[in-house]
Amino acid sequence: MPNADLIPLLPEEELARRTRRAESPHPELWSILDGVMDPEIPVITLYELGVLQDVYLDDDGVHLVMTPTYIGCPAMGVMEEDARAALAAAGYTTVTVEMRLAPAWTTAWLTPESRRKMAEYGVAAPSGENIQCPQCRSEAVVIISEFGSTACKALYRCQSCSEPFDLFKAI
Amino acid sequence: MSDNAHIAKYVLRLADDALVLGHRLSEWTSRAPFLEEDLALTNVALDFVGRARMYYQYAAELTGGGATEDTFAYTRDAREFSNLLLCELPRGDFAFSVVRQFLYDAFALPFLRELKGSSDQRLAGIAAKAEKESTYHLRRGKEWVLRLGDGTTESHQRMRQALDELWGYTHELFEVDALEEALIAEGIAVDPRTIRDEWQQTVTSVLIQATLPVPESSWSVQGGRTGYHTESLGYLLAELQFMQRAYPGLRW
């Protein structure tokens, strides 16, 4: 029997999101938003994070559909402002933002590329059972707290290099 | 009452639970036993306040007539709040807050799992999101109950006392009135009676592991859903609502 863990399956809703982008009649809108980073992990774009769900243009202007990582995430306001500012700088000033809760955000949407960028930035990315220290790659780590600097992260310490680090929690 | 008004009333109950408990949790900010715990409690508080906002926004849309999340949170009096009494009790010592949170999260997790299946798509969406967060909350809560229950003589004693003080407020979690009966029949509301066994089992197994006796006291208090609150809610609202009451419409 094939080991399901070895075959990275893309969740259906994530496939739908990528298809929306690939088939968008306004690829330039997506490109503009590629300049907007997560304020907490500024190497990951809103699109890579999965927060940017859709963007399209109609007679009422630009419609931006976002989903929060965590319901109470205080960074959502900043993300919305940054996205509006990026669109405004490109001449799109009439922007309606819709917060969509379903499908609920999950770390399963993160690409291997995003996970790599996160680790390089110093935040361990969720990857099933094994948690790796982003500094020295050791897997000898212990949890300090279920909540780190923000709700989406947990605080760990590496027993090999003694460095504390944030883990982007798998949800 | 129209259908929307019924649903709005139900949604407000869920919103009030989340706001009031979130506020109690937020009172620990800068006062928790150590820094990591301070961050954790603040983050959990944010999860609850975020949840409250989602529910209030939905209730406002159902209500119309200028209602907003803020008018619900800042301009209603204690009698108009419909949160469970368990959520409003003062934060007490750390053991009290740990036990309250554990008893509530052990209820919230199965409740949200059921609400995910609600025929009301908006509620189902909020529940799907909140369920993931509650999984973390409950896991954290269990660890604290074990650590303090099976800890020092003093921590054990404080946990027992908190349990005794809180137990009588847990029955209200499973009360259902005519409004909820009607919404349960429509597949909108969760029937909390169906998750009582699961709650009991979660709570009992953790308490036993934590060497804490399951309270046998038979007293029970209720009234939160119909606006009969303990005096502590008034004090909580005084702090929460002061700015909007003193300077109506004030913006930061």
Ligand SMILES: [Zn+2]
């Ligand atoms: Zn290391």
